[in-house]
Amino acid sequence: MSWGFWPGRGQTVIALHGITAQYANFVGVAERMEGRRPLLALDLRGRGGSTKPDGPYGMSTHAADVAAAMEAFAIGPSVVVGHSMGAFVATALAAEHPEAVSALVLVDGGLPLEPPPGIPPEQVLDTALSAQVERLSRTFASPEDYLAFWRALPPFSGGRWNRWVEDYLRKDLAGADHCYRPQAFEQAVRADFLDCADAERIRSRLASLEVPVLLLRASEGFNPGDPPLCSDETVARESVLVADFRDRVLHGCTHYTIALGETGAQVVADAVVEMAEECRS
Numbered sequence: 001m002s003w004g005f006w007p008g009r010g011q012t013v014i015a016l017h018g019i020t021a022q023y024a025n026f027v028g029v030a031e032r033m034e035g036r037r038p039l040l041a042l043d044l045r046g047r048g049g050s051t052k053p054d055g056p057y058g059m060s061t062h063a064a065d066v067a068a069a070m071e072a073f074a075i076g077p078s079v080v081v082g083h084s085m086g087a088f089v090a091t092a093l094a095a096e097h098p099e100a101v102s103a104l105v106l107v108d109g110g111l112p113l114e115p116p117p118g119i120p121p122e123q124v125l126d127t128a129l130s131a132q133v134e135r136l137s138r139t140f141a142s143p144e145d146y147l148a149f150w151r152a153l154p155p156f157s158g159g160r161w162n163r164w165v166e167d168y169l170r171k172d173l174a175g176a177d178h179c180y181r182p183q184a185f186e187q188a189v190r191a192d193f194l195d196c197a198d199a200e201r202i203r204s205r206l207a208s209l210e211v212p213v214l215l216l217r218a219s220e221g222f223n224p225g226d227p228p229l230c231s232d233e234t235v236a237r238e239s240v241l242v243a244d245f246r247d248r249v250l251h252g253c254t255h256y257t258i259a260l261g262e263t264g265a266q267v268v269a270d271a272v273v274e275m276a277e278e279c280r281s
Helices: 022-032 059-072 085-096 121-128 130-137 141-153 163-171 186-196 198-207 232-240 261-280
Strands: 005-008 012-015 039-041 078-083 099-107 173-176 179-182 213-218 247-248
Touching: 005 022, 005 078, 005 173, 012 022, 012 059, 022 078, 039 059, 039 141, 059 085, 059 173, 059 186, 059 213, 078 085, 085 099, 085 130, 085 186, 085 198, 099 173, 099 261, 121 186, 121 213, 121 247, 130 179, 130 186, 163 173, 186 261, 198 232, 213 232, 232 247
Parallel strands: 012 039, 012 078, 078 099, 099 213, 213 247
Antiparallel strands: 005 039, 173 179
């Protein structure tokens, strides 16, 4: 398993990325934590520099990988922050390996989501994230071409582009000699997306949680102006499953900039540190 580590004081915080991402998704959060806590961000299997087997995948498999990594690093119960799919992995970790988790910070994910009406679950990924999924089978002549590809998409338009986004996207590539490809394994992405669509399994995990849970959710979806992924109705319906649940909306943030934008990264960093302080007291 590949990882990124930023040093700090006190107990290590574990960070888990989204479905096509890798650990550099947390470069902004790590910078805004300013060493107040160590941050260990992991590349989940099938992503980044980690192995890419044909299977198995799914939230329980990722949770077992994370628990094993924490044991190998001799990291005790920790605050776990998960963005997007990483939030679903985090809830699986807390439910199935409770000894590893002291609190959860879920960033725009972790609750069962309503699929678009009339679209089978296996087609939702290609509908909602068509360009992001299509890129997984493409090659790019250079990192600059890859940056240009992303610049043309809506998620980072309107002044949302910054150096953290560039750092994240450059880390997203592997290759050389005019043949660069994103490191996320498409087979893993598709298998994990279907697992995240299992609403009843997600609800069962949420109901079993015995640690405090903070949900930070973006006011916009994947693109500026899109409806949020975690709506007020979804939160009202699903949050009753969790004994200790807190909720905060980050206005002006999309699903991407809640982690990689200035405002989002600062709020996530402060929330993680506050949760860690609470668990220590």
